[in-house]
Amino acid sequence: MEQESRLAGTVRPGGRTARVRAAVLEATRDELVEHGFHGLTMDQVAARAGVGKTTVYRRWGSRAGLVTDLMIELAEQSSPHADTGSIEDDLLANAMAVVGAVTDHRLGATFQAVIAAGTSDAQAVQALRAFYLRRIEEWAKVVDLAVKRGELPEGTDGMEVIRAISAPLYYRLLVTKEPVDQGVAxxxxxxxxxxxxxxxxxxxxA
Structure with missing residues (x-):
């Protein structure tokens, strides 16, 4: 995802430029929640953010560029992994964090819109992959700590453990459309x- 992080608009500047970026990403998120990826337009994002259209087109280039930058921002804002000293409590915290995110009105709708976009847009797929890889790598650390404490076998793949927790939650959310709640998590x-x-x-x- 290194090349994606070099997209125009993804660098973290200061001052007015930072305020413009924040306004545009907030507008992008609102538009995704209300209209989905395919209803997202550069012009409407610019109007909602109170920013000139030429600025949005020049810095982000496309709606996929907007979504990519939004996912980068969400990844950077997300919380660090739990560290309770117990692998059971840490994994429960991970599951609750996932269900809290996907059922949140705005955040969950944002994820679903970008996931839907990934069915037809390669750049949206890369944005999603980068976001989730970052979160999985962060939470995999709790497994590594548990291995060191002797709670899990040596060689346990932390990233696969975290994926295994999220998988049934996303399956219900996106495939079967069943409720996703704390009990399921x-x-x-x-x-x-x-x-x-x-x-x-x-x-x-091997």
Missing amino acids: RSAALRTLAAARAGAFVPLP
Whole structure:
């Protein structure tokens, strides 16, 4: 995602430029929530942000550029991993963080709009991948800490553990359209923990 972070508009400037970026990204998020990716237009984002259209076109180039920068910003704003000293509590915290995000009116709608965009836009896919990779890498640290404490087997793949917690939540959210609540999140975390303790996430020898 290195090349994506070099898109115009993704550098963190100060002063008026920072205020413009903040206003444009907030407007982008509002437009995504209300109209989805395919209803997102550069002109409407500019109008909503109170910014000249030429500024938006020059700095972000396309709606995909806007979405990419928005996902970068959301990743940078997201909270660090839990550190309770217990892998069970840490994984439960991860599951609750995911369900809190996907069920939030604005944040959840933003994710769903960008995920939908990923079905037809390669740049949206890269933006999503970068966002989730960053979050998975952050939370995988709790697994590494648990291995050091002796709570999980040596060699446990932390990133796969975190993916395994989120997967059933996103499946319900996007595929079956079933409710995603704290009970579902808790079950996902505890099942994943049981599998991890049994060594299911230790890679097999080549």
